[in-house]
Amino acid sequence: MSRSRVPTARPLATRVVAVYGLLGIALGVVTVRDLAVARGWSAGTPWYENAVNGLDGLTSGGATTAAGTVIGVIGLVALICALLPARRTHDRTDATPGLWLSRPAIAMLAERAAERTPGVYEASATVHRRRVVVKAAGADEEAATRVEDAVRRALDGVTGRRIVVKRTEVEVP
């Protein structure tokens, strides 16, 4: 059953290409605008003329070095994004290879199990790399043990992470 596919988010490379794509669309709009101006269909000066005139006579110096460095760094970031693996969105469960759960889904399972435990007034859960941390507000000291049992039952086979319950005192009037 190892033929299942790992659920992943879109790779960062897609975002990089999207940014370049938007730049390409902007370039297309500018060139059409310049054509309209050059042919006299629209008033104004072509922007390519301004660009060429602005760059003509430019001397090398600190500003051009900085501009080149910025361009190079942008390219380097794009290159790194192209090579980075896509982020995993879900974790494979321990019990069956066919079931994958996202971290928020695991947190929801844990939190709902904690909230259903008698004596708990409020609960929240966060899933870390190796631990599931459940914060439970309860009136008695045994609440933490009951919460841990309930969360362990709810997450049985779902995750191998350690379950940590943190209890906060609640004053019952």
Added chain:
Amino acid sequence: MRRHGRVTDRMLAALLGLLTVAAGAIVVAWSLGLVPQWSSTLDLSRFSGSVVDTEWWPWMSAGVGVLLALLALVWLLRRAQPVPRPPALSRASTDAGAVRVDLDAVAQAVARRLEAGAPISSARGKGVDSRGVFLVDVRASIDEISDGPAIIRAVERAQQELDDSFGEGRAVCQLVVSAPGRWRSIVRRGSATPRVH
């Protein structure tokens, strides 16, 4: 998003990144005077006279610009809304005859069955013919009142039914469970849900 689409994106991003790095390196090399043949002052007068001032330049630049914009637009639209794919079909032929199975229909049926038997909702199924192995990919949201073992049992049951129908190891059930959208935003904000007794 399909796998070969991701490979295309990676190659495109790498190519565009390399071109940008090369452009930056050329500017830095010129600025620092690393290439003695290059003048320290940029002279575009010849380019301006022989190319930019010609009749054909605006047409050519607009043509190239529109082509680039169209390519970018097609790419963006394909990523925003994937092209509908034909249903995956599995062929099984015996002496008795040939059978063609619409894998998407099977996947949707498995999704409905999982939704009925497990504490999940909004299940959507998609069939993928992955080199002879039929992959039933079901995406679903977790229910408010749910527990892990119940979902595991439902997946194992679905897998058993697929084994009975298609043969051992011929079809793989994959259930991918996420939290509902509202829950994800609550988790991001880090707030807890108060409980009232």
